[in-house]
Amino acid sequence: MDHVVVMAGGSGTRFWPESRARRSKQFLDLTGRGPMIRETIRRLFPLLRRENVWVVAGEKDAPHLSPRALGLPGRNILLEPEGKNTAPAVALAVAHIGRRDPDAVIAAAPADHAVADERAFRAVLGKGLRVAGRTGRFVTLGIPPDHPATGYGYIERGNRFAGKEKNVYDVRRFTEKPDLAAARRFVKSGRFSWNSGVFLFRADTFRDRLSRFLPVVHEAIESAFRSHGKREFPGRLRAAYRSMPSISIDYGILEKERGILVIPAEFGWSDLGTWRSLHEFLGKPGENVTFGNVILLDCGNTLVRADRGLVAVAGMEGVVVIRSGDAVLVCPRIRSEDVKRIAEEVRRRFPHLS
């Protein structure tokens, strides 16, 4: 049966002041439609039963993970004792799913990405699950790049894969965030996709590769699950997490795996990595995008949010102005990356506002 694991363990500072130490991006309502994690789950429901949608997140985020708000059974919300990046998170989910459904085919997807064309997204997700189920291979979803972005990983495709489904390719290589010259070459070549961060696999494949490539993680999870359903399970899981390295699926498994497939597909994807990319996701080029009580006079290409009170902006082009709680951020949208530096400065000088 098909399952999706929503990976919600991240913590970030790139949406300060909206995101804070105790409120990570996946729990924010950045688009005006609701918290990102809820949107991520909601868009899966036409494809999957609620029982087959899982969330893995940190214990510290439990207050944001009400089953009622997320529309999931409580036992599908899996809490990690501490964050150890994506490989342990997915391993934990696969162990839980495997006990209920040994033949599971699983898609793991970030909780904090945005999708404009949900129908197209579900179509390619269903296709990916079919391909992963039939072939036993890891499958990734690639986004056709429309500009030479330097903030994304890229996937280079090789030959067309000779299967039942069309538009499936062998992966030649994964590339981390490139410099601008490389990104330009990638886009020009026509052979590269952005890495959407969604990957799909059969549970048996995953367990096999985990035991080969990350045996410490595999053993720790297996050992804890020997007491699953017993009183000592939480303590054992905590001990297992203490013993595991912090490692991503990409480094820990995908870079070592051979025969990975990629399905390039356009579904209006954005990782919403910065205020700038949120602005680009929500508005047409040059448009003003506002939330809350906002007055704009002679402004263009701005993103302005007021969670309370009023924000008034006059005569500004290409700026981001965010009022959230006690804090206000003002910066040019092309400098959205600097928000991390600001958040660090806030943590140092005004820890109660970080």
Added chain:
Amino acid sequence: MDHVVVMAGGSGTRFWPESRARRSKQFLDLTGRGPMIRETIRRLFPLLRRENVWVVAGEKDAPHLSPRALGLPGRNILLEPEGKNTAPAVALAVAHIGRRDPDAVIAAAPADHAVADERAFRAVLGKGLRVAGRTGRFVTLGIPPDHPATGYGYIERGNRFAGKEKNVYDVRRFTEKPDLAAARRFVKSGRFSWNSGVFLFRADTFRDRLSRFLPVVHEAIESAFRSHGKREFPGRLRAAYRSMPSISIDYGILEKERGILVIPAEFGWSDLGTWRSLHEFLGKPGENVTFGNVILLDCGNTLVRADRGLVAVAGMEGVVVIRSGDAVLVCPRIRSEDVKRIAEEVRRRFPHLS
């Protein structure tokens, strides 16, 4: 005896969101030294006894006019039933002062201007009082212009006045805010000063000119004062104010008067007309000026205020960012004049925040 009347009846929107309908500029602490009206009074004390410093303001502003906070006797704080511009305000003060000191020489000064060199200011104020007292003429203080400002009125001087004091001139004419070409001519000619808004006169001269140029105002005030000290005085004064036109000293008296004198003097004066002029008064060219909890990363030439919480600005040049109460303002400093338009928009759309 010498007296000063501090004119505190103004209401303005050019410092929104710091200034609001119920908190006018003269009651704001814009420079970090205290409310402007308190600064205006404090800088007079080395020159005058407290009993000789008077405030005229609107009844609605009584909450901002505690005698203890201002350092004045309660009876020196004169409340107008309604605002009718400066001519009635000064007429009211002169009527009060004249009952205590028929030979008064009076300087009328705005409550909301800034002075960097207080010693120089007091020296020229003292000189102005002496000249006004001896000659019985109206005297104005002119500021040597250091750039062709279009936001100020100008005073053109004529011949040197042959009196005991040096550096006193006949006024040839007053000019309202000029366009840039005219302002450039004025500055180049060397004959023009900015109008500082301070003017000095003997009480008897003022009463004489008021009765000739503004007989309606003169009669209304005289009539009310016939019941001064009696229970019906407040009601009579209210009736007098209802009957008076709203008119400034400049239009009502100075433009009609002949023989006015001007004393040009540099004392680091600013009318603090906009956020931009506040910035220029407080900082050297290009400097960042901040108040409250502010983080700046790679910014220049900015004015940033946080009355609470935190304001963080990155990568911006020449902007004004003001957080005050429920509201946030962001605009280029060279567009500070637009704040009036924003305040109007706020009043229309969010009246509780205006």
